[in-house]
Amino acid sequence: MMLDTAMKDQLKGYLTNITQPIELVASLDEGAKSTELAGLLEDIASLSDKVSFVRTGTDARKPSFLIRRAGTDIGVTFAGIPMGHEFTSLVLALLQVGGHPSKAAPELLQQVRDLDGDYSFETYFSLSCQNCPDVVQALNLMSVLNPRIKHVAIDGALFKEEVDARKVMAVPTVYLNGELFDSGRMELAQIVAKLDTGAAAKAAEKIAAKEAFDVLVVGGGPAGAAAAIYAARKGIRTGIAAERFGGQVLDTMAIENLISVPHTEGPKLASALETHVREYDVDIMNLQKAKKLIPAARPGGLIGVELENGAKLKAKTVILTTGARWRQMGVPGEDDYRNRGVAYCPHCDGPLFKGKRVAVIGGGNSGVEAAIDLAGIVAHVTLIEFDGQLRADEVLQRKLRSLSNVKVITSAMTTEVLGDGDKVTGLSYKDRNSGDVHHVELEGIFVQIGLVPNTEWLKDDIALSQRGEIEVDVRGATSMPGVFAAGDATTTPYKQIVIAMGEGSKAALSAFDYLIRQVPVDESGEAETATASAAA
Template identity: 70%
Template sequence: MLDANLQSQLKTYLERVTRPIQITAHADDGAKSQEMLELLETLVGLSSQISLDVRRDGAERTPSFALTTPGQDIHLAFAGLPMGHEFTSLVLALLQVGGHPSKATAEVIEQVQGLEGEFRFETYFSLSCQNCPDVVQALNLAAVLNPRIQHVAIDGALFPAEVEARQIMSVPTVYLNGEVFDQGRMSLEQIVAKLDTGSAKRDAAKIAAKAPYDVLVIGGGPAGAAAAIYAARKGIRTGVAAERFGGQVLDTMAIENFVSVKETEGPKLAMALEQHVREYDVDIMNLQRASALVPAGDDGLVEIKLENGASLKSRSVILSTGARWRQMNVPGEDQYRNKGVAYCPHCDGPLFKGKRVAVIGGGNSGVEAAIDLAGLVTHVTLLEFDDKLRADDVLQKKLRSLGNVTIITSALTQEVLGDGQKVNGLVYKDRVGGDAHRVELEGVFVQIGLLPNTEWLKDSVALSPRGEVVIDDRGQTSVPGVFAAGDCTTVPYKQIIIAMGAGSTAALSAFDHLIRTNVPKSSGAVAEAA
């Protein structure tokens, strides 16, 4: 199951283990149980610290296995085979159960350890989901740090009856004490903030007490990360306020056009971005959403108001809030989101195996999604508003070669239908003939482009008709001292590498603005750097 090279790498990792790891497996005579046992026996052979106890006792979930260590009260388990994207989750769980410290901040670790109550988490994942490992790894770590937290990560594809009973149609889906806790990508900080209801108020108080910055970056995607690095390297006081560090990159599956890197995945790149930024003296404030921008007054400071009630001030600001998936805005979309309406075919596609789905959008993203889904589902109906597909020819040829795909152009989606619990159909209007048609299906994947995250800037910064921040070739906005970069701007091409270049440009422009502006008493860093 693990080739020689991977076993060699894993053996090196396991040398970091400082205490015994006890694996208790629940198996039967099925093929998946045999695969699980093969994997676990391989692990035992790679480290003398690992022992395996196999039980054939008809456990609630089979195949499954739990990890613990003598003398520690740890409740951490995998139901299924954590390969694919989840193999890293298994490796990290082994290391952390085995005593190797995590990379979480001391503040977050203290928060987790201080949580009071009983927390029994269940996370449903799919092996093709790039969003799931963040959630699985966060809750695994929480289970290692706090004996009152239990976590089992469940491969939904291996437990279809359970998935059907709970009507799970999106991964990751997390249950807490038998009730839905949340869905979608979550970091450990986000999970803790939701459990620790007083954390937002404490964070707001800390933020309100912060001194003004020389450069404040709003957003933590590629543009924001590049801006922060370039600003910090100038020796000036730099801060980053981000809703989630990594931004839209976290939701990107394969990246094959990042120059000098042959191929990578979004979450890996996002992690590398944050690690690079943390190499510098940058004040990173995660889980912070901006709500308003107030241009500089007599004090020369731009104010950014946050949704938690706090405010940050800075001599210059770089807006890099990125974009999000565009929604159809039709009846039924909100009602059936994560109940058949999905936006990530890689994540949620396996949950629709053997079912009928629609893909909305005929651009590259839509056609790629239809191709991927065609290998899993019974039938794909692709609906495109225009009179022709807009995807690259090579993708169109591949799509048209598939026997279980129907392509409908000049189609205006009008409504998502359901039975109150999940999707069971879709209505579209033929834009040529005017007739309405119903398609019977169980899933709708929306792939119709992006919207800039700029609604909060409508009254302060000039925006294009599409809601993008208007910038010049230096990244300057309509407000002095406020710059912007990345997918939230009027830059014509929304690409990771272009966003990074734009973020660097904005930071250099901000620095140029600072050295040409009188330095207020609250900040002397620029004078020294200049």
């Protein structure tokens, strides 16, 4: 039995939303996993009279199953058992194939329906990957909306020979019509934009036509979401431009220190942030990366933000919440073997290295936690730390020392990633005490050496610290009048979600205070007699 009583009760409630009968068509063999899958599908079919289960599937991948709308070709396929992070993908697939409408933006859904071409997608996922469900769910939805789109979601851990043959070393990895399409987290809009070549130009044209904002937030992580909410609650025109809503939170596994929320996961929190922001009158411009900050031509004038797609936004105040990203080693071979053995998410990609030898670079909390997690999956872990000692909490170090398949090397500087042209075969490091260079044979390298702020695009416009962080005062103000900043991209110490939320809220309040104390000017430089900001 795959589903406990609580899960069955919850799923039974969801299945009441099915309006059209669906069939679960299983392709099974005599293996234990096929027996397990059959049990799951029997459980699901028992919960609704609109769901039937048959074992007549002929898919070469076993175990697998097709969710098909009865009497049609509309359906999605899972190769494997979609539990763990993919259970939500299974539930959504059941509902959508069964006729329950998606909550995605209507114009985006129509864009999928209008795609002209035959698209056969295959997505490799792992059950521990928190980024995979977004991709699986997006492609499943596309296959329901457009009969010329097909999608199979494949558990890489169950189909190891296939993964090895295609040299898949990171998840999610997506193939389109037999060729590599992309890897990493993608949203529905991103996938559609890659297929609909005119979409980017249309989006840029639409953005460029927008009126000036009172507050424009750049970045969609916890700080950006908090800033947008606090600004919108003041009744002023608020916009948020984000490269990906949720930011680095989307790459975070377990979150247990967000006050009043004992436990959550990054993607779940990111979804909650976006839902909260959408409750207010906020113009959300997702998948938009900022390129240039343009100061106001005169005091009280409009500040410009140029986007990568060429569109320009204008605002009376700007709040920068661009966050940070994983720091790279910056050594030869790292870029060449990214997603071919060099990885940054042990939770996502760890299962692909089962039984192999890997290294973890970094001895802080993230690095030691990664080594502990990987030790339960891989054959051996070598942890390499630049400093003379590990910097992780002692409780984590004790756990690490208790593991027999982990070796710790300190005072070591990684100098090169080695490979055979297709995949990682090892790494070189320099002993910082003796100067000797050593080589380690392995198949995977997980980089966990901290964060770097996403501020390169600002270096010529506002004051940055030596680490590239935006310098802010106690009110969140930067060196450019009318521009504020919050979160991991700033000099505010302690990069924590709860701190980013607080700083984002403070920056919005500071921006509002700045607005009501200004004497605005129009584009010609003449003083305005009244503004929406002052009236608010």
